[in-house]
Amino acid sequence: MTKVDLWILRQLWGNTHFDFASSSARGLSGGIISVRNNKVFIRANITCNDNYIVVDGFWAPGNVNIRWINIYAPQDLPSKLALWSSLSDLINSWDGITVLMGDFNEVRDACERYGSVFSDRQANFFNKFINEASLIDIPLGGYNFTWTDKWGSKMSKLDHFLAFENFFEYFPHSKGIVLEKGIPDHRPILLKESQVDYGPTPFRFFHSWLELEGFHDLVTHTWNNDGIAHTNGLVLFKKKLQNLKKAIRELVGSKKSESYALKKEHQKRLSTVDEKIDSGLETIIYQVHHFSFIKGPISFFRMMG
Known part of the structure; x- marks a missing residue:
């Protein structure tokens, strides 16, 4: 992603009531974009990095401060370890709810990878980060894997919703869902609370x-x-x-x-x-x-x- 096209964002979002933040692509890595309803989530601060976008603000329906971290993790281990450390600092420095989401480029267990080599060492580092940061890996219903190569011979569960332990105090009915893949190699993941009845x-x-x-x-x-x-x-x-x-x-x-x-x-x-x-x-x-x-x-x- 080199430039954000506002017209495309309006078409995807459906109206003009949105705000966004983006981190441009660097090298072979894709860019990141976070879009939000500016009437529901009142943005206070944005921090962009090569591997994440942090959006702090006030969630009006729940009357609570939330830090959303949209992630696109690197593939090599040293860069991942640096990212886990940076994310831990972001979590510890925020007095409110923290939700991490996106492509972590890592699995937690051998059952989350198919057709490729599982690294127990890298998984242990990832699990250690999650546990020490007091994060909850929100279970994902639907499909077992979130990434598939174009031949269907390699699959991994790389995408996650990780929330700080106080998340369910405010959103007790939340659940994660892995949606159908379509054309991209990643299946979309959806974090959903209770359905609203609009009459x-x-x-x-x-x-x-x-x-x-x-x-x-x-x-x-x-x-x-x-x-x-x-x-x-x-x-x-x-x-x-x-x-x-x-x-x-x-x-x-x-x-x-x-x-x-x-x-x-x-x-x-x-x-x-x-x-x-x-x-x-x-x-x-x-x-x-x-x-x-x-x-x-x-x-x-x-x-x-």
Whole structure:
């Protein structure tokens, strides 16, 4: 990453209510970017390094100070040891919640690596750092590995969410999930708390519905045969619209279910292949799947309230 394109960030984020920090690529190492909702997380300070971005601030929904550290660790051991030491200092110097996330380029146990040599020595250094810093490795559901080479012959769990021990006092229902890989070699990881119920979805009419098979017949039949009667014309009109809205919802819901079922059928075929690779049961030399209606996932860190 040499330059941050604000237009791309707006497209990925979905609106302009965000703030970001970035660390440019150096040599063969990729850059790092952290993006956050500036109405939910009030930034106080940013520190950038070749291997991490530190964002300190106030998390409004939980009324707590949080230090987010987005990490892209080096591969050689001396550089890793220097990074573990630097991160320990950052954790000890912060009076609040600390969350580390990203690509640590290291595994904790032999079961987290497949198809490549496991270094017990490097894993011990990593585990020592985690234990001495009083960090909790938040369990990740979903897939076993977060990184896969293009052939599916080598896999590792390199990405983690590490949180200071007081994290669950404020976010007791948090859980980590490894998402489907898609095109990149890393699978995205998601740290999620409880799901927020925003209430019923408001009714919106989309022009594309006019092209649905049977839409015009449905509107005509529903409007002319609803059996609704009322002496007040405005009340009658309102009730007929409410009934029509219900009928349209049912039709659109039915069409969406059909489309979703077809999409899930093809996604299941892709996931089956991905699961076999993840479990080490199959190595794919070359296989191409193209479904124009399936959007490829984008690896992107987003902090939401």
